[in-house]
Amino acid sequence: MNVIDKSSRRRANSWRSRLDTRTTAVIASATGAVPLLAIALLSPTFLRPNALPILIAVLTFTAVTVLFAAKVGRLSERQFAVLGFGGMTGVAISAYLIADPAGTRAVTSMLAIVPAIAASSSPPRVTACLSAASVLMATVLSVVSVGSSGWAVTAVAIGAAATTVLVPVALIGGLRRTLTLVNQKLQRLADTDPLTGLVNRRGLLSNAHTLVHEACEGRKLLSALVVDVDYFKAVNDTVGHTAGDRTLAAVADTLARAVHAVVGASDAVVARTGGEEFLVLASHRADHELARQILDRIRSDCTVTVSIGTVTVDVQPAVPGDGAWPAENLASTESGGLDQVLDTVVRAADAALYQAKTDGRDRACHAGTLTITWQGAPHRTATQRAASRSEPLSREQDVPIVPEQ
Incomplete structure (x- = not known):
């Protein structure tokens, strides 16, 4: 039993060491859409008519994303951008398939996950592109879900959806810049002789x-x-x-x-x-x-x-x-x-x-x-x-x- 436990721990440690934080976050966020299938099976009225095949296709793409990310271990910027955009598209489609507008708005908030992950470690251009795509998808879903309630309600819904995406991106981006500046300052202090100002x-x-x-x-x-x-x-x-x-x-x-x-x-x-x-x-x-x-x-x-x-x-x-x-x-x-x-x-x-x-x-x-x-x-x-x-x-x-x- 001890041998089996040690072997399992070694495999788990090896698995964690292969995955960086960004890839792990992509896998975790991709699997978040899985409960939608279970809910749809338990409550047939949860989805729009004939939406189940489309949801299965989305979940198939999700499974491919998870397997690919797990195999690669550390996604390149291009791989992350493609998988991230695909994941956001899957979330937007899943939200659209939900019959209840409240459920659509709840799932729409998941569009903030990929841009927030990008803000933590990706170049600014990748973060900006994914954030813009996320805001656009959230805007379309807001119009679809509450468009019949009038322009004022629609405008509020669009603002709330955009805020849900942009606030985490801004906060994480700010924390990242602050951490970078602190690390640079610590590096300078570690590399500098305090008396003369020359390097040590x-x-x-x-x-x-x-x-x-x-x-x-x-x-x-x-x-x-x-x-x-x-x-x-x-x-x-x-x-x-x-x-x-x-x-x-x-x-x-x-x-x-x-x-x-x-x-x-x-x-x-x-x-x-x-x-x-x-x-x-x-x-x-x-x-x-x-x-x-x-x-x-x-x-x-x-x-x-x-x-x-x-x-x-x-x-x-x-x-x-x-x-x-x-x-x-x-x-x-x-x-x-x-x-x-x-x-x-x-x-x-x-x-x-x-x-x-x-x-x-x-x-x-x-x-x-x-x-x-x-x-x-x-x-x-x-x-x-x-x-x-x-x-x-x-x-x-x-x-x-x-x-x-």
């Missing part, structure tokens, strides 16, 4: 993904710079941590403005990776030029200096069996692959940063060109990989940038 490690991953992917697809180089504030501990010890925070904020602002002036805001990401250390990842310009601009601006605009380690990054696609990374890393997710790319880049730039510190600070050292592979990159042929493959780290350009005398 989490934000770096999401922002760097596009740069790395485009660099690999377009066979373009990237520039990576690790920037560290010189003698920052002495700043905290001398003027206090509050003044130290202001210093970090000033350095972050100056650093971002310098990078955007040279590279452009859309082609670079500037992140605070910890303490007094920052990371810049940008579409490749002359590393020396970018580092020199940062050094000059920090000297002129801030009360501290910085040391910089730079590396030029050549991103190539990883292919299983290529030997660049172990096979288990190639099987990881794209975010995992990007994590590994950034860690490799930072290690190389850190070595150059250490050299800049050793040589006297307030300067930059270049670590050369670093060729790395990224499992999220597009596939290239073996000939293409062989033509562009180079040593993992070249020190041929390891020339320090010293401040002008």
Whole structure:
């Protein structure tokens, strides 16, 4: 018995995991017309004369809709629009077949279900089209059911039917927009360092993904710079941590403005990776030029200096069996692959940063060109990989940038 119960629970969980909320709502709303057949069989006067065959045809379409939605699991926008419109048409026909006008008006209210479902997750155009179709059907049914009672009663019935459709759509659409804005705000808070306003490690991953992917697809180089504030501990010890925070904020602002002036805001990401250390990842310009601009601006605009380690990054696609990374890393997710790319880049730039510190600070050292592979990159042929493959780290350009005398 326990084995049977566990198997049943597994099947139920698997069923629920296959269906998204919208598809589940479509199935639930489609089955709402089934009781009409039972009522019609129990009370022959419930429907108009000769309406039973038409109702059976509507319920047949309903059954096809339910089976199709259950098999697909997650309806596409086109599938949802077609099935939703078909479902509303079925509801409108069912309402028309009811002999009692009160029953017609009651079933007409079911026309609000599909537009409300659309408002929760579909694009605005789909929601608007389904809402307009629903209001039109509700208007026709209102005229048919109470048209003989005079224009005033008909107008009230039309207004009530349209309100029944549009109010849920407006409410759900408003809640959806509010939820989207809240989620966006939470995402920004999660991705942003509160002190400097730069992205943090989490934000770096999401922002760097596009740069790395485009660099690999377009066979373009990237520039990576690790920037560290010189003698920052002495700043905290001398003027206090509050003044130290202001210093970090000033350095972050100056650093971002310098990078955007040279590279452009859309082609670079500037992140605070910890303490007094920052990371810049940008579409490749002359590393020396970018580092020199940062050094000059920090000297002129801030009360501290910085040391910089730079590396030029050549991103190539990883292919299983290529030997660049172990096979288990190639099987990881794209975010995992990007994590590994950034860690490799930072290690190389850190070595150059250490050299800049050793040589006297307030300067930059270049670590050369670093060729790395990224499992999220597009596939290239073996000939293409062989033509562009180079040593993992070249020190041929390891020339320090010293401040002008």
